[in-house]
Amino acid sequence: xxxxxxxxxxxxLIVFQYVNLLGDLFxxxxxxxxxxxxxxxxxxxxxxxxxxxKLNYLSLLIFVVVFLRCIIAEKLDMTxxxxxxxxxxxxxxxxxxxxxxxxxxLEKRDKRKIFNVSLISVLITVIxxxxxxxxxxxxxxxxxQGVSYWGVGDFQLMYAMAMLMGPLAAVIKKRKxxxxxxxxxxxxxxxxxxxxLLCNLVTTVVIAAISITISFAVSIKTKLKYIFGGGIIxxxxxxxxxxxxxxxxxxxxGTFYWSTSNxxxxxxxxxxxxxxxxDTLSLRVTLIKQSLQSFKANPLFGINFRTHDAxxxxxxxxxxxxxxxxxxxxxxxxxxxxxxxxxYTIRCNSNKEVRNLMLSVWITFFILGFLNPCxxxxxxxxxxxxxxxxxxx
Numbered sequence: 415x416x417x418x419x420x421x422x423x424x425x426x427l428i429v430f431q432y433v434n435l436l437g438d439l440f441x442x443x444x445x446x447x448x449x450x451x452x453x454x455x456x457x458x459x460x461x462x463x464x465x466x467x468k469l470n471y472l473s474l475l476i477f478v479v480v481f482l483r484c485i486i487a488e489k490l491d492m493t494x495x496x497x498x499x500x501x502x503x504x505x506x507x508x509x510x511x512x513x514x515x516x517x518x519x520l521e522k523r524d525k526r527k528i529f530n531v532s533l534i535s536v537l538i539t540v541i542x543x544x545x546x547x548x549x550x551x552x553x554x555x556x557x558x559q560g561v562s563y564w565g566v567g568d569f570q571l572m573y574a575m576a577m578l579m580g581p582l583a584a585v586i587k588k589r590k591x592x593x594x595x596x597x598x599x600x601x602x603x604x605x606x607x608x609x610x611l612l613c614n615l616v617t618t619v620v621i622a623a624i625s626i627t628i629s630f631a632v633s634i635k636t637k638l639k640y641i642f643g644g645g646i647i648x649x650x651x652x653x654x655x656x657x658x659x660x661x662x663x664x665x666x667x668g669t670f671y672w673s674t675s676n677x678x679x680x681x682x683x684x685x686x687x688x689x690x691x692x693d694t695l696s697l698r699v700t701l702i703k704q705s706l707q708s709f710k711a712n713p714l715f716g717i718n719f720r721t722h723d724a725x726x727x728x729x730x731x732x733x734x735x736x737x738x739x740x741x742x743x744x745x746x747x748x749x750x751x752x753x754x755x756x757x758y759t760i761r762c763n764s765n766k767e768v769r770n771l772m773l774s775v776w777i778t779f780f781i782l783g784f785l786n787p788c789x790x791x792x793x794x795x796x797x798x799x800x801x802x803x804x805x806x807x
């Protein structure tokens with residue numbers, strides 16, 4: 415009975431995370447409440463609790479320290495550039511690895527339920543997003559924070575879908591002969607890909623391409639994966655002029671909205687070595703520089719939370735932002751924490767295919783951290799809840 419309650423609460427948490435209509439209708443702290451109810455529901459299982467403590471004690475310590483820094487600095491407001499955003503991120507990186515322990519021990523039938531609930535929940539938000547993109551505003555996803563577009567997918571969900579594209583593609587390829595079993599995976603892959611192409615966020619398409627490439631690369635046996643990886647890098651370098659011309663054609667084709675076309679053209683300029691017209695990329699670079707300048711000013715322990723204000727931390731890329739926030743000393747603990755959890759989650763599953771997929775999402779997660787904040791619930795749920803259930807498909 416307790417297992418069924420835990421499973422039901424986890425399914426509710428997935429629905430609240432991925433069905434943005436619910437996220438817009440209900441306060442965000444509902445998800446925190448569901449997580450604590452879930453923790454209480456598994457508290458009687460000593461094996462799970464012991465594993466959670468062993469894996470997540472450092473995550474909990476980091477979360478508590480960051481929270482205490484906010485309390486001491488009297489910085490508990492919830493504005494975008496507030497240090498409390500770091501507290502929320504650290505809470506989520508504690509919560510989802512805890513859930514991973516539970517998910518990894520489930521039977522295949524229950525894992526399949528979790529996967530299906532996740533897929534359906536994301537698809538609901540994708541379909542709502544299509545309505546707004548096609549009939550209301552081509553930039554609905556980009557504008558959703560400034561306008562009341564109920565249920566539209568947000569930036570973090572787009573990045574989560576982009577990370578999921580690689581594992582989905584790898585599983586579809588392996589099960590392509592089992593047509594009856596993978597048609598819905600192919601449908602989800604197509605709809606996710608279409609949404610990423612239409613959402614006017616170029617970075618998500620880049621992350622999706624990286625995710626797909628890495629997922630196939632890690633599944634290659636023996637040393638061929640290194641040859642494959644080296645070959646891809648060599649082709650990118652040698653054919654950069656060709657890639658640039660291709661991107662110019664895509665930008666000028668009229669397929670995408672003007673803002674997306676400008677971003678594609680700016681990326682093409684960087685690839686061919688023309689840095690004179692990259693205005694659409696300059697904001698991201700400026701925000702990263704802000705965080706790095708804060709790090710240079712306070713290299714050991716990071717910024718003073720009491721004097722923190724907008725512009726001190728860029729808030730647009732995880733790793734430079736963390737350097738600025740926590741300095742060398744704080745990041746030493748954070749990096750150790752990432753390594754501990756990454757090693758455990760990759761090695762935990764006896765299914766080699768899932769181990770490879772976990773490795774691929776960790777690599778994609780690492781790359782994403784240079785381009786955007788990546789400790790959101792939507793992204794972490796892909797890593798710690800959705801991908802670990804792929805062995806049940």
